[in-house]
Amino acid sequence: MRLTLLAALLLSSLPAAATPPKTRVLLDAPLALTAVPASSGVETEVAAWPGVRLGALAPLVGPLVAGGDIGLLATLASSGTDVVAVTRVLGAVEARGLLGLSFGGRFARVVPYLSLGAVGMSGPALVHGGASDAARLVVAGGARGGGGLLFTLGFVALRAELGGGVLMGRPEATTSLALGVAL
Amino acid sequence: MVTRALAAVLVVAASCGCAPIVSPVDVEALVRDPRETGEFHLDTVTLESVTDLMRGAGERFDVRAGMTVGVLEVLERLGDEELSFDEVVAASRTDVGDDVQPRLAFDGARYLAEDFDSLLYLTLLYNFERAWSFAEQLGDESSATTSKSLVGFYGTIALAEALPVPVQTADNAAYVSFADAWLTFRIFLAGEGVPFAMNDGVIAHELHHRVFFRNVFDGDAYDNWRAFVTGDEVSRGGQLMRALDEGLADLFAVGHTRDTAFMAPSLKGVFADEAGFRDLEGGLADAVTYDDLSQSYLPDVEQRHCGFAREAGEDLYALPQFNIYCGGTLAARALWEGAGRDFDVLRNDVLPAVNRALPEVGRRIAAASGSRELVFDLDMFLDAFVAELPVERAGEMCAALAVRYESLFSEGRVPACD
Numbered sequence: 001m002r003l004t005l006l007a008a009l010l011l012s013s014l015p016a017a018a019t020p021p022k023t024r025v026l027l028d029a030p031l032a033l034t035a036v037p038a039s040s041g042v043e044t045e046v047a048a049w050p051g052v053r054l055g056a057l058a059p060l061v062g063p064l065v066a067g068g069d070i071g072l073l074a075t076l077a078s079s080g081t082d083v084v085a086v087t088r089v090l091g092a093v094e095a096r097g098l099l100g101l102s103f104g105g106r107f108a109r110v111v112p113y114l115s116l117g118a119v120g121m122s123g124p125a126l127v128h129g130g131a132s133d134a135a136r137l138v139v140a141g142g143a144r145g146g147g148g149l150l151f152t153l154g155f156v157a158l159r160a161e162l163g164g165g166v167l168m169g170r171p172e173a174t175t176s177l178a179l180g181v182a183l
Numbered sequence: 184m185v186t187r188a189l190a191a192v193l194v195v196a197a198s199c200g201c202a203p204i205v206s207p208v209d210v211e212a213l214v215r216d217p218r219e220t221g222e223f224h225l226d227t228v229t230l231e232s233v234t235d236l237m238r239g240a241g242e243r244f245d246v247r248a249g250m251t252v253g254v255l256e257v258l259e260r261l262g263d264e265e266l267s268f269d270e271v272v273a274a275s276r277t278d279v280g281d282d283v284q285p286r287l288a289f290d291g292a293r294y295l296a297e298d299f300d301s302l303l304y305l306t307l308l309y310n311f312e313r314a315w316s317f318a319e320q321l322g323d324e325s326s327a328t329t330s331k332s333l334v335g336f337y338g339t340i341a342l343a344e345a346l347p348v349p350v351q352t353a354d355n356a357a358y359v360s361f362a363d364a365w366l367t368f369r370i371f372l373a374g375e376g377v378p379f380a381m382n383d384g385v386i387a388h389e390l391h392h393r394v395f396f397r398n399v400f401d402g403d404a405y406d407n408w409r410a411f412v413t414g415d416e417v418s419r420g421g422q423l424m425r426a427l428d429e430g431l432a433d434l435f436a437v438g439h440t441r442d443t444a445f446m447a448p449s450l451k452g453v454f455a456d457e458a459g460f461r462d463l464e465g466g467l468a469d470a471v472t473y474d475d476l477s478q479s480y481l482p483d484v485e486q487r488h489c490g491f492a493r494e495a496g497e498d499l500y501a502l503p504q505f506n507i508y509c510g511g512t513l514a515a516r517a518l519w520e521g522a523g524r525d526f527d528v529l530r531n532d533v534l535p536a537v538n539r540a541l542p543e544v545g546r547r548i549a550a551a552s553g554s555r556e557l558v559f560d561l562d563m564f565l566d567a568f569v570a571e572l573p574v575e576r577a578g579e580m581c582a583a584l585a586v587r588y589e590s591l592f593s594e595g596r597v598p599a600c601d
Contacts, residue, residue: 039300041248041283042337079299081374083223083448084213084381086299125297129213130223130377136288136295170284 028180
């Protein structure tokens with residue numbers, strides 16, 4: 001019941017373009033999940049990417065806002081047995097452009113937006129194979145597009161996104177949740 | 184090591200859609216250490232028959248991701264229709280799967296796996312190529328080594344299309360004669376040891392199942408194979424034939440790896456006992472004879488492994504619970520003893536004679552069986568095999584076989600040893 005009341009209060013503060021948007025700087029901590037076809041060609045490889053993202057959204061015309069952000073994310077994945085295993089530690093840099101519509105009042109705003117960007121990643125793949133160990137540097141890149149919703153409540157920013165693209169030469173689906181601050 | 188390797192590796196994304204990567208091509212794979220029994224390590228190896236490394240295509244076989252083999256429908260059709268082997272194969276391959284998608288880096292000289300599936304894939308390619316070449320070196324000229332096949336990477340054996348419940352998906356490898364293809368399965372999440380598909384001995388064992396099948400049943404005995412696989416009841420001859428198939432596959436793997444316990448690196452934890460049973464120098468191999476199994480006369484531990492008889496003196500071979508691998512260990516051990524426990528003799532004399540004998544085994548099965556049955560006993564193989572041995576090897580082999588297959592010899596059923 002309390003949540004319903006809160007939602008009603010928030011929604012009541014969101015008359016379309018009741019308050020013109022202003023430039024907001026966003027700093028948040030996303031947790032992204034990516035799904036790409038595994039090398040076996042059979043399974044889907046799901047990876048969790050925690051990280052940080054810094055960006056800004058500025059008003060253009062009316063409720064239209066545009067901006068961009070840069071994210072730093074990382075993941076660790078290991079598979080195999082006690083005798084043979086591969087562990088990958090990858091870091092990714094993602095740069096995106098954002099275009100959206102900002103609705104709401106001074107305190108609470110919602111911004112549906114589209115994103116398009118590029119991602120580059122690198123890190124070691126550590127191979128343990130019986131009596132030997134080896135390592136190689138994984139370098140890969142890709143492009144992502146998608147959409148999301150940004151909610152701001154005062155300084156608190158919450159983002160949810162869905163997207164897709166091509167990563168390491170393979171189709172990729174991604175989703176993320178992020179919590180941070182909007183300044 | 185890590186720093187040195189990182190510094191040395193100039194990585195170029197290999198999945199660029201460029202021209203196919205073809206053999207000869209060097210890759211890094213997990214290989215058995217010839218100096219340390221049971222030890223494995225990473226090494227650079229050369230693939231000789233690949234026509235498109237990034238898609239799993241080759242001259243001898245293609246690696247297909249997620250291939251599914253159906254069983255029940257084919258068995259029903261085989262029972263009702265006169266299907267040729269090619270028709271059986273086509274009907275069994277209910278899904279030939281997709282291209283594999285290895286993640287590989289190139290360091291200027293060789294391709295390196297960037298994840299576990301890719302390392303498994305490269306190792307699998309190498310293991311199949313080597314086992315295939317070993318069969319050719321032994322003199323095999325059958326369709327087992329002259330016709331192309333498929334390897335289903337992380338494949339599935341399903342009962343039926345309408346009920347695609349996998350009956351086998353985890354940590355093993357298999358040759359499925361219906362589909363004339365090998366399947367490798369996923370490793371357990373908390374796996375121990377060398378995954379089956381990365382064990383060169385396991386792959387050699389599976390490759391030899393095709394050698395056995397194609398040599399024995401590709402000719403006159405094809406109808407007898409159909410009768411065997413569609414039969415409702417377990418037959419003694421069928422069990423003996425399957426046990427021999429397993430034993431010769433083990434012997435081929437032992438010759439290939441020069442390790443009598445080639446499976447041990449893959450059978451860890453709860454499966455460790457199985458490694459001992461399959462070891463040609465293990466306790467079961469030391470003890471078991473043909474007549475022990477015919478009369479269920481075995482020590483308790485071995486009896487539990489080979490299949491408990493309900494009554495003393497019962498013929499284990501004729502029981503559904505008979506463990507064919509037990510009879511396989513017997514056959515492999517007998518021939519290993521006959522080779523003087525010498526890997527060079529095994530590779531140079533014994534295994535080639537086995538290969539030459541297999542077509543004759545098929546002819547003898549066809550001659551002894553009606554078209555709707557499979558009649559088989561081990562003398563059909565033993566006699567044909569000894570006849571193919573170099574004369575100077577026959578004496579030691581026959582002496583070893585006479586101990587392990589006493590009743591067959593006392594009945595004069597191996598005339599090549601007379």
